[in-house]
Amino acid sequence: MTRRLAAALCGTLALLAVPVRLAGQFSFHGRGTIGRAEHRVLDAGASVVSSGTLLGGALGFVGGEWEVWAEVMGGRLAAADSPAMEDREIAEVALLASVRVRPWLRLRGGPWVRSYFNTLARQRWTMLRFGAEARVPLAVESVRVVLRGDWMPIANVSGLQRPEIAFAAGVGLEWRRKRIGVSTLYTLERYDFPANAGGRRLEEFAALQIRTSVRWR
Amino acid sequence: MAVALLLLLPVAAAGQSNTADLLDRAARHHADLDVERELVILRRVISPNSPFVVTHEQRVLAYKYLGAALVVLGHADSGIVYFRAALERDPFVDLEPQRFTPAELAAFGQAKRLTFGLGVRAIAFDTIDPRTERIDFTVLSTHAAELRVELRAAGEAAGTLLYIGHNDGPRELQWNGLLGDGRLAGSGRYALVVTGFSRLTERADSVQLYFTIQQDHATLDDTLPALRPDELLPEQHPPGIARAELFKGIGVATAAMLIPPVLANGELRGGGRTLAVGIAGTATIAGVVGFVYRRRHREIPANVAANAQRRAERATINAAIAARNRERLDQRRLIIAPAAGVGP
Numbered sequence: 001m002t003r004r005l006a007a008a009l010c011g012t013l014a015l016l017a018v019p020v021r022l023a024g025q026f027s028f029h030g031r032g033t034i035g036r037a038e039h040r041v042l043d044a045g046a047s048v049v050s051s052g053t054l055l056g057g058a059l060g061f062v063g064g065e066w067e068v069w070a071e072v073m074g075g076r077l078a079a080a081d082s083p084a085m086e087d088r089e090i091a092e093v094a095l096l097a098s099v100r101v102r103p104w105l106r107l108r109g110g111p112w113v114r115s116y117f118n119t120l121a122r123q124r125w126t127m128l129r130f131g132a133e134a135r136v137p138l139a140v141e142s143v144r145v146v147l148r149g150d151w152m153p154i155a156n157v158s159g160l161q162r163p164e165i166a167f168a169a170g171v172g173l174e175w176r177r178k179r180i181g182v183s184t185l186y187t188l189e190r191y192d193f194p195a196n197a198g199g200r201r202l203e204e205f206a207a208l209q210i211r212t213s214v215r216w217r
Numbered sequence: 218m219a220v221a222l223l224l225l226l227p228v229a230a231a232g233q234s235n236t237a238d239l240l241d242r243a244a245r246h247h248a249d250l251d252v253e254r255e256l257v258i259l260r261r262v263i264s265p266n267s268p269f270v271v272t273h274e275q276r277v278l279a280y281k282y283l284g285a286a287l288v289v290l291g292h293a294d295s296g297i298v299y300f301r302a303a304l305e306r307d308p309f310v311d312l313e314p315q316r317f318t319p320a321e322l323a324a325f326g327q328a329k330r331l332t333f334g335l336g337v338r339a340i341a342f343d344t345i346d347p348r349t350e351r352i353d354f355t356v357l358s359t360h361a362a363e364l365r366v367e368l369r370a371a372g373e374a375a376g377t378l379l380y381i382g383h384n385d386g387p388r389e390l391q392w393n394g395l396l397g398d399g400r401l402a403g404s405g406r407y408a409l410v411v412t413g414f415s416r417l418t419e420r421a422d423s424v425q426l427y428f429t430i431q432q433d434h435a436t437l438d439d440t441l442p443a444l445r446p447d448e449l450l451p452e453q454h455p456p457g458i459a460r461a462e463l464f465k466g467i468g469v470a471t472a473a474m475l476i477p478p479v480l481a482n483g484e485l486r487g488g489g490r491t492l493a494v495g496i497a498g499t500a501t502i503a504g505v506v507g508f509v510y511r512r513r514h515r516e517i518p519a520n521v522a523a524n525a526q527r528r529a530e531r532a533t534i535n536a537a538i539a540a541r542n543r544e545r546l547d548q549r550r551l552i553i554a555p556a557a558g559v560g561p
Binding site for chain 2: 036184188
């Protein structure tokens with residue numbers, strides 16, 4: 001499975017690199033992210049809610065109609081209602097490519113790996129996500145509304161069956177000038193796993209992020 | 218009728234040539250001092266019963282020779298009367314010193330002193346470049362007079378003064394084509410007005426010469442017309458844009474608030490509602506700010522700049538066209554032609 005994912009990653013990267021090189025004009029971007037996340041799990045009738053602060057960063061290549069972003073993010077999630085539970089760390093890496101199909105609409109997709117871990121265990125999520133992102137200008141030309149929807153057709157979770165439902169939705173605002181940009185984004189991810197032994201595992205990951213981006217070429 | 222007209226034409230032509238022949242014969246008799254025969258011929262010419270057509274110029278010539286012949290016969294006073302008759306009809310008439318005796322010249326001078334008349338020589342068709350050439354006028358007073366020569370557009374009371382002062386005899390005047398305001402005379406009809414007051418007889422006289430001026434220059438280019446509204450981009454958002462911005466912000470806020478209850482799994486009772494409120498508040502504020510901003514700033518800066526660019530390009534082209542036209546106008550020439558009266 002890991003080999004197949006690696007091969008898919010390389011193939012995706014190779015395909016994405018071609019249009020960027022052909023486009024001729026490209027630019028490099030960096031992005032820092034700080035956010036508040038909330039993770040809810042319902043399994044076998046027990047509900048665990050944990051939350052924490054996330055920090056992350058990303059590097060992007062923009063060429064013509066194409067964008068490729070490599071993102072990392074991590075943080076600590078604490079279960080406030082269950083003090084006995086040990087805090088968990090979260091770390092994720094994503095590679096997302098997008099193409100502009102309309103001045104206001106981009107199609108995007110790419111692999112995404114997320115890990116929840118503590119001293120006792122580690123759970124890895126490996127996903128491939130596809131979606132669309134709309135950016136609609138507001139009154140001031142450099143401010144735009146961001147609406148986002150993603151579907152994860154491939155989602156492998158270590159120790160669990162594949163979720164039956166896996167999607168994400170987001171809405172936010174973005175202010176961008178020539179070199180810098182600031183955006184705030186609310187996202188919700190929903191994962192419904194198939195029923196197993198009378199119980200059904202449900203997971204939800206919501207986050208409110210503030211992101212600052214810089215273009216330096 | 219037509220036949221009769223055809224037959225009369227050669228008779229009229231022959232009449233003219235007969236008068237010319239008579240005047241030639243009279244001049245020859247005058248040169249031979251055969252003034253008796255000369256007088257007979259000249260009296261036939263000026264007689265109302267003359268069977269021949271006598272032109273104005275021929276009549277003036279006849280009076281001139283009659284005056285001279287009478288002076289030769291010793292009738293100087295009568296000669297002077299005929300000289301004056303010639304001068305009254307044509308102030309430019311003169312006696313050539315090599316063909317007439319001093320007595321005749323003296324009598325003619327006396328006639329000029331007694332007769333006050335002003336004259337302007339007829340203008341010929343001509344084309345001049347006003348930068349380098351001039352229009353020549355010849356005016357005349359039969360004896361010493363105060364003279365005023367003025368150029369006026371037809372029908373105007375005032376004009377450009379070409380000469381004012383003492384004059385005796387013919388005077389050549391040149392005009393550079395400029396009016397009193399320093400501008401080149403435009404196409405139209407003009408009059409050269411000559412007025413004078415005799416110093417000897419204390420009589421006044423005036424004469425006018427009409428002519429037309431046509432400015433001749435290369436065809437001028439038309440400037441670009443003003444930009445039509447459909448050639449310009451809208452420089453302002455429609456009035457409803459402010460409300461639209463508010464609705465966008467509220468729409469985003471609504472979308473954020475709807476995500477948890479609609480997309481999240483109800484069993485989890487979560488969906489990050491608190492987080493969604495955060496983005497909803499931000500979006501609402503953005504909508505309100507957008508509403509206020511658009512109420513105050515409906516202009517579209519990019520379109521304003523694009524329109525200004527188009528206007529500037531048009532102005533540049535028009536300035537170039539105007540410069541080319543000015544060059545062509547600077548090289549214009551004046552076509553002068555005689556005219557009859559103030560207007561058609």
